[in-house]
Amino acid sequence: MNVGSPTGAQRQFPSGAAYAEALQHTQLCFQHPELKGARPELTKLGLPRAISGAFASVFSLTSATSGQRYAVKCFTRHVPDQERRYQAISSRLAKLDSAELSQPWKLGFEYLPDAIRVGKDLYPVLKMEWIEAVTLSSWLDDNHADPFAVDRLADRFEALTRDLSAHEIAHGDLQHGNLLVASDDTFRLVDYDGMYVPALAGLGGTERGHRNYQSPMRGNDDFGAALDRFSAWVIFLSLKAIAADPALWSRLHEPSGEFLLLTEGDFKNPAGSTGLHTLLTHPDRTVSGLADQMRSFASQPLDLLPPLAQAVPKQRTSATMATSASYVPAAAPSQGGLPSWMPGHLPSTPAQTPDAPATNSPGGFHARTPLDVVAAVLWPLAVVAAILMVVAGVPKAVFGPGIPLVFAVVTTAFTRSRRAERGQSRAALATLTNQLAQVDEPVKAAAKLRKDRAKFDAAEADRNAAYPRAQDKLTAQYHAALKEAETRKVRKQRDMDKKLDGLSEDLRKALAKALADKQSAYVRDQLGRRLIAQSPPHGIGPTLAARLAAHGVRTAADFTGYRSVQNSPYNSTGAVLVLPGGRVISVYGIGEAKAIALDVWRKAVVASATVRQPTAISPGERQSIEQGIVLRRAQLTDQRKAVETEADASRAQARKRLEEGQERLARENTAAGDRARQQRQEFSRRTVALQQNDALHATLTAALETARIQQRRLSYARYVRFLYVGC
Template sequence: MGPAPGSQRLFPSGAKYAEALQHTQLCFRHPELKGAQPELTGLGLPRPISGAFASVFSLTSPTSGRRYAVKCFTRHVPDQERRYEAISSRLALLDQAELSQPWNLGFEYLPDAITVEAKRYPVLKMEWTEAVTLSSWLDDNHADRAAVDRLANRFEELTRDLAGHQIAHGDLQHGNLLVASDGTLRLVDYDGMYVPALAGLGGTERGHRNYQSPLRGNDDFGADLDRFSTWVIFLSLKAIASEPALWSRLHEPSGEFLLLAEDDFTSPAGSARLQTLLTHPDRMVSGLADQVRTLAAQPLDMLPPLTPAVPRQRPAATVITDTTAHRGTAAPGAGGLPGWMTGHVTSAASPPRTGPSAAPPDRFEIRRPLDVAVAVAWPLMLAVTVLAFCVGLSTAPFGPAAPVLAAAAFSVLGRARRPERVRARAVLSELTAERDQFDDPVKAEDKLRKDRAKLEAAETKRTADHPRAQSKLIASHQAELQQIEKRRIRERRGLDKKIAGLSEERDKALRTALAARQSAYVRNRLGRRLIAQNPPHGIGPKLAARLAAAGVRTAADFTGYRTVNNAHYNSVGAVLVLSNGRHIDVQGIGEGKAKALDFWRRQLVAAAEADQPTALTAQERLPIDRDITARSARLTTELRSVDVAAEASRTKARQALNDGQARLARENTEAGERARRQRQEFSRRAVTLQQDGARHAALSAAAETAEAHRRRLSLLRYLRFLYTGR
């Protein structure tokens, strides 16, 4: 069983797979893999070839004897089975006869093929090919210029195959390009491959950093994925074919690149390796290097494919030692590219020239009537000057030199009217005006660099702030949940205490009710014992009448007595304490009589208390029980409402968290999209800046040439032209 949709399945490590592959009879169910013999290390363990997403093992089938590369996945790949089914189906439709070489290897995706620690996992079974990686092949064959050039052509043909079938490998690099013994190429590692059936899905990887455009993002996934890497690899192969020593000069032993690496694309101005290729005497190499430099600053959707830009038939690359000998016959194309690329790469083409199409003249040609007049004027004015000097004539304010000055002024006028001078001034003015339409390249490049640095600083801050904002939001949510839980526990504790106290309150209420009933019973008994009918000892009818007149008729009418000092008679008297607490002084009731009354009453109270009820009746307990039951039900309801309110608060907090996370994700996505568009705009500006810079330099050079031509049309050359015609 696979994981639930949307979940990320955990996979074993490469070491766990190696452990399981020690017993292929047990871990495999596939008939060709069950009991297969893995290639072993020196320690006798299955030898893995580890990558970012999987470990690959070489196994030989015991049934067919064929050797397979079995890829065991170590990381989750979204829509893995769907992707491999689409890739397999697309590659199966390719007609091998129409391909330039058998670069595609057959493979089979097996969903539950291997058992590791009692769980089953998918594997990819691919044909094993006897070939070496591109970098290993170059280690051994870089000195063979013809072989390297043939391989470059093979690679270009492979890219033509891929582009023609709308397929992109997604990670073209030295480790995924294998060179077979016949010099043809093989492609391995199809994890990130794009085929038309996968349109709309996101990418699973960004490819090897030393072969990818700096602007490639995680979401880039389409038929144009390979365009930058194809230019990089093609440039490397052509450069090595032109000068094999570049392999040892620019490549590092066991380096994860051919001739150029990531920092050469991100910082081309400071790249010594790229500068070596840009200044290479072979114009194909320098042109390709300039193309790679240009493409590194462009978004993926603007990159041109390699195949239309490279003609099918071309001579092998050669080292051009005398670049000046070819300037007149094979000038570079637009943007410094070689002639064979001109017209094929539109992204680097220069804008149409709007300046003058012909160079200004630098010599005078046909003499005109005004020139003849100037030529005649000079001898005449010289003669006049000599004559004036001889006869002593003086013409103010210049004296005898006035005729010569007049001839000079006439010459200046004649030269200014010459069409060559008019044309030279017009060309210079036109070139200067056109050059002034462009911004200063240095200032524009500096502004672009600052704008890019500002964006990247903001993006770095945003990238760092986003997880912090998420963490802050989660921390706030957790703090709110803690407060909700504390409030729930506090309220529940109070209600539980009240519910627990109901039993004690019931007992107290029952005791209070019983005490009230017993008190009422005693009062009732005392109220029925009249003093007059059953007088205490020493209380006669008269004294009973006085007591009745004072309000004391029964034993219930008083509660006792209190002695008082009788200062008039210098004796001790007594007052009776009524049931309402009032004191009365009854004539004839002294301390002795009061004691008798109190003793009589106490006897009656004792007799009544002996007969009083000791428990409440069921009818009497019913109101108390009902009240306690109602209060218990009310408290229980409140207890449940506390949990309901807490859950509602938690739900509200979760919703607030989800809304906050969605808001942060939306804001982050929108900011990322704005940054992506801004980077694209920077790339377009960089391309325009490169074009404008080249145009500005060309116009400046042309203006300097026009100025030099104009200076050649000097007054002395004009005078020489007047008399010699040259």
């Protein structure tokens, strides 16, 4: 599975199907001269055959120029620091001298950036040497019944781990699918994607390795030279076990199973593991010893495990010896309850509990003292004195004959208390009791450690799950901001486009309005020039004209019509004149008939003016209106461009918020990872201390029980026996 979190947006890669489609035309899709025109291995349907993995698809291609066959890995998912990693790995492996390696396990590979075209874009590939070999599990399917061959392969695997360890290289995913066995029964190591080399120190891993070969203690921040230690022991145990007992392959392995003998569940729950129990109880000491080590390794951090290359003596044994003496693991507990090889590989930890005391509790009395001689002489004298007193008839009321015996008992008790052995025994018991009180009770300490570890693991699981969710949330917010900016831009541009499209109609309306205004002004001017007094309507004399003028009605422009009104007092119909503002006036002498005459006269003047009114505006007036429309078009065009600029600014702000959020999340996740790494180291120290504490507790308990037994050997009766027998 992939881990690691880039701080920026991840590049999107094509799918395996897209690569397969592109590889139908290698002359067009490849840039590299040796791959250009290469022939891909095809399926029955005539399509390039792909071997798909977690984040890549591998194709077999035969070069048209050299005839060399290559495995070409095409990436389908983002790999953090991809180019840097492959260049560092390629550089490190290139420096290895093949003559100094135990076997030709390393394969040549080359990272080619921008090597394959899929659609319009170029993508990187890995060009690797193709090897004719079978996976380790397939080899075991065919050869597990040959103990000598399997044991020899175990030795070669151990030698391969020596090569890696000597050059500070870790593969990162040692498992049956990445260990190929060639025709000469030597290993070829493939899939270097998660490999660690010293140049990559400080980076995180890109994968966690196959779950059936990895320690339950392996975390996302484990990326160093110790990556392979647990999986190396898993594979070595499996090979040695099958070499010792070929029937174990059929008994513990499943056909096509993604494991050898043990699975992830066996490591997570050793107590409930049937497979591990089978190996632990196996009569062969190699198998049971290695299984016992694996059981303890499952709860140890990777950096505390011993490298297989250092912990296993270099050997080359026959198959017959492999069942009994090829490897005798030092798995029996030694000091501190740890396997004998482990103390040299553990980091020093400050001891919080006292060391086991070198107590010297005597197991009996030794060498009589003068007081012992006195006590020994006193008893016979006391017995004789008591007999004489009985014979003499001393009264019993005052203890009589018992006084000498009581005196002998008290004296003997006193001399016993003065023995050095009694003081040594009491001091040893007091020391052991005091030291045992200072040591944590193992069961409670182990329960607390498990509880703290479970709480930490749960918190880490939540954190690891929350980090991609937080990234997804940032990405969702970013896309929402982009969508909002685009929606706002489209809406504003649509409004601008609508206004731009309407400018032609606006021009037509403006020209029509200008003409209408010009015609209306002409008509008003003509109406204002026609005086009622100079050309009076029919029936309007100078007197009525004067009255009309007195009310402000001098020309045809001063009124717009008339309105009939009912004169109630006279029961007749009169009229009022309507002025341009809508106000009405009543002029004495102007009745309905004269009002009609005035209205007819005015309409005639309007008709005459309308006939003579202009039919077009002047070129200057038209040019002025058109210039206004041109100016409006330029303003709208500028506003439309401003909308695009505003959208670009919104997108840039959204991008900046995304990158700042991703950088903040990355910093927080890195800091949390550092804290988690420190906490794991603390758990490691506590685990070692707990083992030491457990062993010390057991040692002190056993020593205390021994001291109590030895104290019982210093009883009163044994002391009396010592006085006369000497032991």
